[in-house]
Amino acid sequence: xxxxxxxxxxxxxxxxILVIALLMTVYRAVVGPTLPDRVIALDMLVGIVIGFIxxxxxxxxxxxxxxxxxxxxxxxxxxxxxxxxxxxxxxxVGEGEGVEAGPGQSKxxxxxxxxxxVKASKPAGSLGKEAK
Numbered sequence: 001x002x003x004x005x006x007x008x009x010x011x012x013x014x015x016x017i018l019v020i021a022l023l024m025t026v027y028r029a030v031v032g033p034t035l036p037d038r039v040i041a042l043d044m045l046v047g048i049v050i051g052f053i054x055x056x057x058x059x060x061x062x063x064x065x066x067x068x069x070x071x072x073x074x075x076x077x078x079x080x081x082x083x084x085x086x087x088x089x090x091x092x093v094g095e096g097e098g099v100e101a102g103p104g105q106s107k108x109x110x111x112x113x114x115x116x117x118v119k120a121s122k123p124a125g126s127l128g129k130e131a132k
Contacts, residue, residue: 035087053066
């Protein structure tokens with residue numbers, strides 16, 4: 001067996017595995033059930049596409065494809081961070097709305113207490129409305 005034939009067989013096997021992974025990840029991105037599941041699926045799709053680009057670069061011999069894969073990895077990372085911040089911000093909105101007042105406590109004081117707990121749980125480096 002020649003090295004070219006080994007690379008050819010390995011790339012075919014890699015493409016088959018990547019197609020299966022792509023189909024399973026697209027299913028998870030569509031079905032969900034939660035927003036974080038979809039964000040992780042989109043991040044996984046970026047990784048799978050990088051794998052496709054690497055296999056194509058190996059098969060064709062063009063090293064320019066590796067640069068494209070690196071750029072896609074950076075953009076995918078930034079998109080994942082942006083989605084994570086969106087999910088964190090979305091989770092804080094309205095957290096105090098479902099608070100029930102305890103015995104001897106008004107509903108307004110229960111909401112104020114819940115809002116203080118949410119503000120206290122923010123990360124130290126986050127820029128919220130308080131920093132503006």
